[in-house]
Amino acid sequence: MTTTDPAVSVRGVGRRLGGVQALQDVSFDLPAGAVCGLLGRNGAGKTTLMAVVAGHDRPDAGEVAVHGERPFENPAAAGLVSMVRDDQRYPDDFHLAHLLRVGPLFHAGWDAQLAEEVVDVFRIPAKPQLRKLSRGQSSAVGILVGLASRAPVTVLDEPTLGLDAPSRQAFADLLVRDLAARPRTVLVATHLADELEGLLDRVLVLDGGRLVRDAALEDLQGSASVVLGPVEAVERATADVGVLASRRVGGFLERVVEEPGGSARAAEDPALQVRRAGLQELVAALGAGPGPAATPRPDRLTEVSR
Numbered sequence: 001m002t003t004t005d006p007a008v009s010v011r012g013v014g015r016r017l018g019g020v021q022a023l024q025d026v027s028f029d030l031p032a033g034a035v036c037g038l039l040g041r042n043g044a045g046k047t048t049l050m051a052v053v054a055g056h057d058r059p060d061a062g063e064v065a066v067h068g069e070r071p072f073e074n075p076a077a078a079g080l081v082s083m084v085r086d087d088q089r090y091p092d093d094f095h096l097a098h099l100l101r102v103g104p105l106f107h108a109g110w111d112a113q114l115a116e117e118v119v120d121v122f123r124i125p126a127k128p129q130l131r132k133l134s135r136g137q138s139s140a141v142g143i144l145v146g147l148a149s150r151a152p153v154t155v156l157d158e159p160t161l162g163l164d165a166p167s168r169q170a171f172a173d174l175l176v177r178d179l180a181a182r183p184r185t186v187l188v189a190t191h192l193a194d195e196l197e198g199l200l201d202r203v204l205v206l207d208g209g210r211l212v213r214d215a216a217l218e219d220l221q222g223s224a225s226v227v228l229g230p231v232e233a234v235e236r237a238t239a240d241v242g243v244l245a246s247r248r249v250g251g252f253l254e255r256v257v258e259e260p261g262g263s264a265r266a267a268e269d270p271a272l273q274v275r276r277a278g279l280q281e282l283v284a285a286l287g288a289g290p291g292p293a294a295t296p297r298p299d300r301l302t303e304v305s306r
């Protein structure tokens with residue numbers, strides 16, 4: 001293994017659960033030290049993918065390697081990857097104090113001081129059993145384990161689910177600070193792409209179990225714009241460009257168009273508003289599922305009317 005080897009390598013991975021093809025032919029590499037957002041709609045396959053990367057589940061097809069080790073049922077990989085699920089279960093009688101005691105037993109790199117800091121920042125209560133904590137408090141416990149375990153590859157499934165706004169900001173601040181002090185690779189699934197955008201180096205987008213985008217954040221940013229205005233004016237300005245999504249609200253039309261070039265004509269029309277597409281909008285446009293074609297590029301389109 002060299003320093004340029006990827007921290008995570010996924011090749012042709014498939015996973016069928018029940019009657020559902022949850023993952024199909026998924027391939028990507030995560031460079032060591034990258035913070036990668038895993039995005040996609042409900043049921044896109046994010047949790048399934050994270051579970052096979054973390055070795056909680058095995059793929060039916062393809063190969064997964066974490067720092068060169070197969071993660072499933074391989075003791076050599078146990079300390080390399082830590083995954084915190086959004087529905088993480090603990091023993092019924094477990095309190096915070098139990099978790100803080102067993103953390104170092106399960107995670108060789110456990111940082112007790114950081115764990116205590118997370119307890120303070122998120123005000124995680126000591127008293128009720130962990131299973132009785134609120135949704136947001138349970139997420140804070142997940143953040144505690146995810147950060148304090150300091151695994152070389154950390155997998156976080158919806159870490160901010162149910163957190164209030166100050167706590168979501170506290171999570172982002174802690175993650176940035178801790179990664180600067182102890183760089184590691186992070187794969188984080190979220191439905192709040194815009195909130196975590198500032199933390200990400202890479203973005204993976206799943207749709208229906210397939211990987212539809214694997215890009216550096218900077219390549220994705222600026223790859224699309226939003227054009228908004230009266231229906232006819234928007235249609236005229238975007239007639240010959242790549243349209244990723246369209247949404248009609250009354251007499252107005254909003255289109256997500258591909259750059260470069262997509263918004264050029266619209267920018268000359270004072271009746272139209274043009275702005276850069278946010279990550280969330282871009283992901284929605286890429287993974288919005290099948291819809292009637294609105295332009296001659298039906299494979300890339302979604303048309304949503306209200």
Ligand SMILES: Nc1ncnc2c1ncn2[C@@H]1O[C@H](COP(=O)(O)OP(=O)(O)OP(=O)(O)O)[C@@H](O)[C@H]1O
Pocket residue numbers: 017018019020021022040041042043044045046047048049
């Ligand atoms: N144990 C299971 N048995 C049958 N189908 C399953 C099982 N687990 C997941 N699935 C299905 O596999 C698909 C992918 O599920 P997954 O939980 O990976 O999606 P997700 O992207 O994490 O969704 P969400 O954003 O809602 O958490 C879904 O269609 C889901 O219904």
